[in-house]
Amino acid sequence: MIYTVTLNPAVDYIVRVSDFELGRLNRSEEDEKYPGGKGINVSRVLHRLGEDNTALGFIGGFTGRYIKEALEQENIRTDFIPIADDTRVNIKLKTFEETEINGKSPHITEENKRTFVQKLELLEESDTLVLAGSLPSTLASDTYKEIVQSATSKGVRCYVDTNGRALHETLCAQPFFIKPNHHELAELYQESIVSIKQAAFYGKRLKHEYGVPHILISMGSQGGLYIGKGQVVHIQPPQGKLIHSVGAGDSTVAGFLTKFEETNDPLQAAMYAVAAGSASAFSSDFCTKVEVDHYFSTLGAETVEGGNGHED
Numbered sequence: 605m606i607y608t609v610t611l612n613p614a615v616d617y618i619v620r621v622s623d624f625e626l627g628r629l630n631r632s633e634e635d636e637k638y639p640g641g642k643g644i645n646v647s648r649v650l651h652r653l654g655e656d657n658t659a660l661g662f663i664g665g666f667t668g669r670y671i672k673e674a675l676e677q678e679n680i681r682t683d684f685i686p687i688a689d690d691t692r693v694n695i696k697l698k699t700f701e702e703t704e705i706n707g708k709s710p711h712i713t714e715e716n717k718r719t720f721v722q723k724l725e726l727l728e729e730s731d732t733l734v735l736a737g738s739l740p741s742t743l744a745s746d747t748y749k750e751i752v753q754s755a756t757s758k759g760v761r762c763y764v765d766t767n768g769r770a771l772h773e774t775l776c777a778q779p780f781f782i783k784p785n786h787h788e789l790a791e792l793y794q795e796s797i798v799s800i801k802q803a804a805f806y807g808k809r810l811k812h813e814y815g816v817p818h819i820l821i822s823m824g825s826q827g828g829l830y831i832g833k834g835q836v837v838h839i840q841p842p843q844g845k846l847i848h849s850v851g852a853g854d855s856t857v858a859g860f861l862t863k864f865e866e867t868n869d870p871l872q873a874a875m876y877a878v879a880a881g882s883a884s885a886f887s888s889d890f891c892t893k894v895e896v897d898h899y900f901s902t903l904g905a906e907t908v909e910g911g912n913g914h915e916d
């Protein structure tokens with residue numbers, strides 16, 4: 605079974621205002637609400653790609669109820685832990701550019717955390733765990749690291765998509781897969797990364813230092829760079845018009861996981877990941893399987909260095 609974990613979910617409130625002015629009353633032309641948070645987005649895309657999964661995490665209040673109901677309407681199983689505070693609301697303001705204001709995280713008590721850890725104790729060897737998004741501020745920065753250590757010791761495959769200190773600490777627990785974007789990778793090394801060559805350099809360094817088996821660096825309109833054993837491969841994204849980039853990275857994670865489960869081939873998985881990320885970036889909601897399969901059939905991969913892309 606695949607489980608996604610969103611410790612800090614959100615209702616994503618997407619507001620379109622074409623002539624937005626700071627300090628004035630602005631009225632939206634269109635607004636939409638979605639159940640959000642990175643793990644929840646991964647759950648939604650996995651489901652669209654045909655992968656049965658269960659969404660875990662903490663939810664509370666009217667916003668939490670909305671998330672649970674919205675997921676259940678899409679036939680996605682949930683097993684959230686209720687908390688006292690309201691789940692946050694994240695504002696995605698679309699003017700001539702995209703501006704995000706992510707809400708403050710709710711309080712997670714020690715008791716909430718204990719209940720969650722007990723739930724994870726039931727994981728089995730054949731399970732896959734996706735840990736995605738920020739940590740609520742009341743949880744320690746090594747929370748993902750602890751979860752990955754414990755799950756990996758049982759043979760559970762852990763996919764991690766987070767940033768900053770939480771990512772840095774989790775690397776020591778050697779998750780099966782990580783998907784930093786190039787800004788997150790740059791932050792780890794306090795460097796600037798803009799080119800594929802720079803991303804390859806720091807991605808290889810990260811692999812050498814921490815031994816994470818599968819690293820996919822997402823690079824927005826430059827596609828993705830996969831770094832595996834003896835493989836450093838760049839996948840150029842398909843052509844298309846950017847409509848909504850929020851959740852493109854989560855679609856990338858879901859794409860990799862879906863194809864890897866099917867083929868056990870990381871290069872195919874990385875290509876499917878880029879196809880899924882781009883298909884979501886090119887639509888106003890998330891990608892559909894038809895779109896992802898179509899883009900996947902058009903993609904190629906180019907070895908940056910370190911083998912022909914098919915070595916293990």
Ligand SMILES: Nc1ncnc2c1ncn2[C@@H]1O[C@H](COP(=O)(O)OP(=O)(O)OP(=O)(O)O)[C@@H](O)[C@H]1O
Nearest residue numbers: 785822823824825827841850851852853878881882
């Ligand atoms: N402008 C674009 N054109 C084509 N593909 C894109 C574009 N932006 C994003 N993508 C696709 O989506 C994938 C993930 O994008 P990105 O690197 O921006 O992830 P991210 O920063 O984690 O995103 P987010 O946090 O918004 O979910 C890319 O690897 C690429 O395949």
Ligand SMILES: O=P(O)(O)OC[C@@]1(O)O[C@H](CO)[C@@H](O)[C@@H]1O
Nearest residue numbers: 614640641642694706737738851
């Ligand atoms: O604040 P975090 O947890 O880092 O990111 C949360 C978030 O911005 O990420 C998702 C897109 O990837 C959105 O659904 C959500 O609002």
